[in-house]
Amino acid sequence: MASLETQLAIPSCAFLPPTASAKLSTTTGTSIHLSPAASIHSSTTFLLVGRQASTADIRIDHKSISRKHAVLYFMKDGEKHDVLVLKDLGGKYGCQVNGTKVVGDIVHITNGDRIQFGNVRESIFTLEMDSDLVDHESNSEADNEASNQSEEYLEDQGQDQGQDQGQSQGNNADEPVLNGRAAREAEIAKMMASLDETPSFTKYESNDKEKEMAQPVHESKPLPSIATQLKLPITSNITLPAQSNSLPTSIIFDPAGSRLLVGSSDTTLRLYDFNGMDLAARPFKVVTVQDGHSIVKVVTSNTGDRVFVGTTSAQPIVLDRDGHQILEFNKGDMYVTDMAHTDGHVANVTGVDWHPLNRDIAITCSFDGSVRMWNLEKNKTKFHKLCSGKEVYRIKSSMGKRTKVMCVTFAPGGREFACGTSCGSIQIWNSTKVGSRPDRVIYDAHGGKAVHSLVYNYDGSKLASRSMDDDCVKVWEARRISRSCQPLAVCEGLHGLYESVNCAFSPDGLTLCAGTCIEPKNQADTYCVLKFFRIDSKNKHSLPILELDVAKGLSIANIAWHNKLNQIAMGLSDGSLRVFYDAKWSTKGAKLPVSKGLRKTDDLTLLLNSRAPQGSAGVLGEIRTPHALPIFQTTVEKSTKRKREKDRQDPIKSRRPDLPGTGIKVSEGTSAGLNFQQTVLTSAIAKNKNIAGKDPRDELFKYNEGKEYTKTLFEGDKRILAEKTVEEEEEEAKKQNK
Secondary structure, three states, rough: OHHHHHOOOOOOOOEEEEEEEEEOOEOOOOOEEHHHHHOOOOOOEEEEOOOOOOOOOOEEOOOOOOOOOOEEEEEEEOOEEEEEEEOOOOOOOOOOEEEEEEOEEEEOOOOOOEEEEOOOOOOOEEEOOOOOOHHHHHHHHHHHHHHHHHHHHHHHHHHOOOHHHHHHHHHOOOOOOOOOOHHHHHHHHHHHHHHOOOOOOOOOOOHHHHHHHHOOOOOOOOOOOOHHHOOEEEEEEEEOOOOOOOOOEEEOOOOOOEEEEEOOOEEEEEEEEEOOOOOOOOOOOOEEEOOOOOEEEEEEEEOOEEEEEEEEEOEEEOOOOOOOEEEEEOOOOOOOOOOOOOOOOOEEHHHHHHEOOOEEEEEEEOOOEEEEEOOOOOOEEEEEEOOOOOEEEEEEOOOOOEOOOEEEEEOOOOOOEEEEEOOOOOOEOOOOOOOOOOOOOEEEOOOOOOEEEEEEHHHHHHEEEOOOOOOOOEEEHHOOOOOOOOEEEEOOOEEEOOOOEEEEOOOOOOOEEOOOOOOHOOOOOOEEOOOOOOOOOOOEEOOOEEEEEEEEOOOOEEEEOOOOOOEEEEEEEEOEEEEEOOOOOOOOOOOOOHHHHHOOOOOHHHHHHOOHHHHOOOOOOOOOOOOHHHHHHHOOOOOHHHHHHHHHOOOOOOOOOOOOOOOOEEOOOOOOOOOHHHHHHHHHHHHHHOOOOOHHHHHHHHHHOOOOOOOOOOOOOOOOOOOHHHHHHHHHHHHOOO
């Protein structure tokens, strides 16, 4: 080990604390204690970070990590402080501390600093140290004890090696010494003989000292005092990996908090179940809602058994909690100018919401300038599509002209709803009756910029609005909104790039959080930030009380804060999700998969994977034998979207039953395969006489049977003009001449 210390130029004053007083925590929930127990070489001075399994104490298998990448060790800073030192060994990709690349060889790491080795963004280490200071005397005693333990360990190792060498020399004294080719052949023969022996595997068990030194210390991450007072769930987080590079446009928890629904711009709806999910964090189902139409908004009913999905089409869809379609809404007539006289929206849907108390009532808004109320039980259907009732609200601007509606949301009581328009107005309407004017309105909420998001707090006293164009969130007193009212608070510095950006209130309704977006030109060295604001009527321009760095080079596109779980879920621009929680103040939700960990594997599989060659996968997943006999082969066909659509159109593979007939006869068959227009035309023709395929002259001559229209005109005239024609007379003359 001394040669390795000399090679790495480890100073003589370097040491590792014998107790687990410091650790590196990763974003995946694992932790590494900086103590001699973590060293595979039983070193008491340093820990080596690298890719090589035989030398690295902290192994990171990534292409950007060198074999010997960096070294971690402690040094004395004065008389009463221990400082962690990170030494970069000159790899190609280097190391980063708090997003800044390490310049030079050595940098000091303080409590709470984030360390990134190479380009491994999936595992960013955070240093966590005990808050109590360790004095010089205790440190010296710990160093003496550690040195004594290391000397005893080396003496024991020397004695064991001496005994082993003595035994081996005694046993091999009578055997001839083999060199070169003979030694190699003997080694091969010994290996072949070992194949006939019964394989055995002995699990490694550490001694009592190592167990004591490696015992994890359950300590909480240091938080700012304001976060502790407000019980903000920011201490831990779990990453839900992206299924594609599509943007998460809508995130919603179900009322119980057991499931998380994510709508994306690639027309898919991802369903996550926290109860059945492990640390791999994969959705249990992915549903394509409407092919070719991105998802705009996803909401759940108050009972959690229905999901309302609005897409960029004019027809929203209602699904059950497992993603199966229940009902589709009707599309209106685009040639009708008055939206109250048509059965549905005629333009893109921009927002949907469920009634907070009634699972059968829903509301939608659209670019056509209308807000519609739908009753799933009482409204009539047309061709199995739900038609809109008389509850149609026509939204207008301050000039009395039609304006686009960008978002809509119910108040917590359900007696009114708020909608935001493209002209920058916020309008409050009574949901119990249809009127021509809103109850309360403010036409210049964001300086003429479009309002993209509206959120009520838990009791409906505050209403937060956010616009993508003016980079701010304004909080209003919902019951005092008027044309001349002023916002209760203005939260600035929230840059937005997507129309799906929003904000969320805390469970007590006094704290508001919102995320920022990053311009593409600044993605290399900028973190997206989650900002928390305290809503106070005394300070109109609120400053953030806490800012939390979330991800580097990404933007926060959507956010949701569950009242019961006290957890915050956010969607990032690369398609991934982050769920923040606290071990003390949060309940269930993301804490369930973290407690389960990854899928358990037996010790033999771990041993085989550790000894697998570089670049191979070892023994993972299903074992297939492509050259086995046909009866033992397992063939797995790759299912594609085109093949599934083709199989669905096949009546035999899809097991489609015979279509019912309507009883209208068309030639020799039935009208089962006709559409509505053909059926109407066929029924109209069946009332009259069908003359198709007949000669019209013959049909007209039927009316002349038994009637003579020329009898009275030539009655009494018996003159015969000619008995034969000219041609007949010429033929008779020719015959006579012959």
